[in-house]
Amino acid sequence: xxxxxxxxxxxxxxxxxxxINALQDGFPIAxxxxxxxxxxxxxxxxxxxxxxxxxxxxxxxxxxxxxxNVANMGGAMTLAAMRVPEARFDEVADLVNGYVEVxxxxxxxxxxxxxxxxxxxxxxxxxxxxxxxxxxxxxxVLDLPKEEExxxxxxxxx
Amino acid sequence: xxxxxxxxxxxxxxxxxxxxxxxxxRRPYAAVAEGLGLAPDEVMERLRRLQxxxxxxxxxxxxxxxxxxxxxNGMSVWDVEDGRVGELGRRVGAxxxxxxxxxxxxxxxxxxxxLFAMVHGRDRAEVADKVGRIAELLGAxxxxxxxxxxxxxxxxxxxxxxxxxxx
Numbered sequence: 001x002x003x004x005x006x007x008x009x010x011x012x013x014x015x016x017x018x019x020i021n022a023l024q025d026g027f028p029i030a031x032x033x034x035x036x037x038x039x040x041x042x043x044x045x046x047x048x049x050x051x052x053x054x055x056x057x058x059x060x061x062x063x064x065x066x067x068x069n070v071a072n073m074g075g076a077m078t079l080a081a082m083r084v085p086e087a088r089f090d091e092v093a094d095l096v097n098g099y100v101e102v103x104x105x106x107x108x109x110x111x112x113x114x115x116x117x118x119x120x121x122x123x124x125x126x127x128x129x130x131x132x133x134x135x136x137x138x139x140x141v142l143d144l145p146k147e148e149e150x151x152x153x154x155x156x157x158x
Numbered sequence: 159x160x161x162x163x164x165x166x167x168x169x170x171x172x173x174x175x176x177x178x179x180x181x182x183x184r185r186p187y188a189a190v191a192e193g194l195g196l197a198p199d200e201v202m203e204r205l206r207r208l209q210x211x212x213x214x215x216x217x218x219x220x221x222x223x224x225x226x227x228x229x230x231n232g233m234s235v236w237d238v239e240d241g242r243v244g245e246l247g248r249r250v251g252a253x254x255x256x257x258x259x260x261x262x263x264x265x266x267x268x269x270x271x272x273l274f275a276m277v278h279g280r281d282r283a284e285v286a287d288k289v290g291r292i293a294e295l296l297g298a299x300x301x302x303x304x305x306x307x308x309x310x311x312x313x314x315x316x317x318x319x320x321x322x323x324x325x
Contacts, residue, residue: 012226020226023219029202029209032184049182052219056179062314063220065180066205068173072213073165079262081269097313105312108233110304112269115233116313142265144274148244150251150259 012060015043019051020061076123078145080130081112082137089113092137101129112142164211168196172204173213180217228278232285232305234292235271237264242299243273249295250275255288270302282307 012020018041028036034052035045055061070077084092089107096102096116105116120126130141171194181189187205188198208214223231238246243261250273251259258276275292279285289305296303 020219020221024221025218027180027217027219029187029205029217031188031198031202033186034184045184049184053182055219056182058225059222060225061219062222063179064182064218065178066173066176066208066217067215067220068177069212069215072211073170073173079274093312102313104314106308107310107312108306109309110306112306114312115306115308142269144262144265144269146260146262148247148261150247150261 011058015041016051016055016060019043019048020055023052023064070119075119075121076126076145077117077119078126078130078143080116080118080133081142081144082114082133082139083112084114084137084139088137092139095137096133099129099133101125165208165213168194168200169204169208169213172196172201172208223278227280230279230282230285231308232277232279232282232289233308234275234277234289234303234305236273236275236292236296236303237270237301238273238296239299239301240272246296246299247273250292253288253292253295255279256292271304277305 022037022041027033030036032045034048038045038048052061052064056064082092092114093105096114097105101118101120103117103119105114107113108115118126118129120129130143134141172190175190175194180186183189185198187201191198191201194201205214205217209217247259247261250256255277256275257278260274261272262274264270264272277285277288279288285305285307293300293303
């Protein structure tokens with residue numbers, strides 16, 4: 001994977017791992033939330049904050065904060081896939097990535113080799129973005145919106 | 159945003175202010191409130207309500223899989239009988255190594271798959287082993303499957319909601 005420059009997992013110490021695992025389960029909504037987390041882990045508030053800063057800076061954590069569900073805000077989201085000829089891959093990746101509505105884009109090892117998430121405020125805007133990508137790239141786009149979500153949780157142990 | 163009557167303009171400003179992350183300070187919600195000219199209690203109250211409505215999925219840390227040593231990421235896709243995909247999808251989603259599990263539409267003939275389960279592993283062999291466990295669970299209800307390994311992140315910005323009515 002070449003999209004990020006991860007640090008080796010062995011730079012994490014035992015407290016980092018406990019902190020990452022604990023924070024995947026949720027973070028309190030309280031006046032001094034870091035202090036509550038620190039108490040649970042037998043750490044000190046300032047140390048929790050300092051470790052989080054370092055983990056974010058090192059790229060071990062990609063994000064810290066509320067995770068929003070766009071669909072429940074009344075927004076719309078879809079997963080889209082394209083079969084891009086190898087010779088045009090970079091050009092089409094630049095075209096797709098140029099849309100602010102495209103949140104993630106992954107290359108995958110398959111004849112459908114480009115997979116991206118489109119998030120907008122309305123389903124009509126999603127349709128317009130996909131149609132625009134089709135028109136500009138002259139390639140078809142598969143629209144694969146989620147119809148049902150069975151579970152979604154990050155539960156990777158650190 | 160008009161589709162959800164429970165989501166008002168102040169909620170929207172809170173989302174726009176926090177979607178990039180919470181400030182790392184002793185009173186992060188008070189810091190957000192100050193930036194928006196709101197009382198800290200109001201920000202916390204609204205976040206609690208948004209969490210109960212499912213607009214906030216959770217508050218917490220999102221690890222970078224690769225940095226944790228999960229270098230292989232396989233999107234497993236399955237063609238599961240329509241009558242059983244609901245029941246089986248729930249069981250696949252409950253597996254401890256499946257991080258996302260969705261039912262999505264088929265687009266035959268190019269795309270026969272209707273169940274997506276994301277599997278992470280330290281390498282492809284570990285992912286393949288986990289995909290084998292999903293195959294066992296689905297049994298004959300799956301008429302075919304494939305695994306799409308990611309080979310490059312082309313873009314990853316997270317979801318961005320525009321603030322207020324700009325742009």
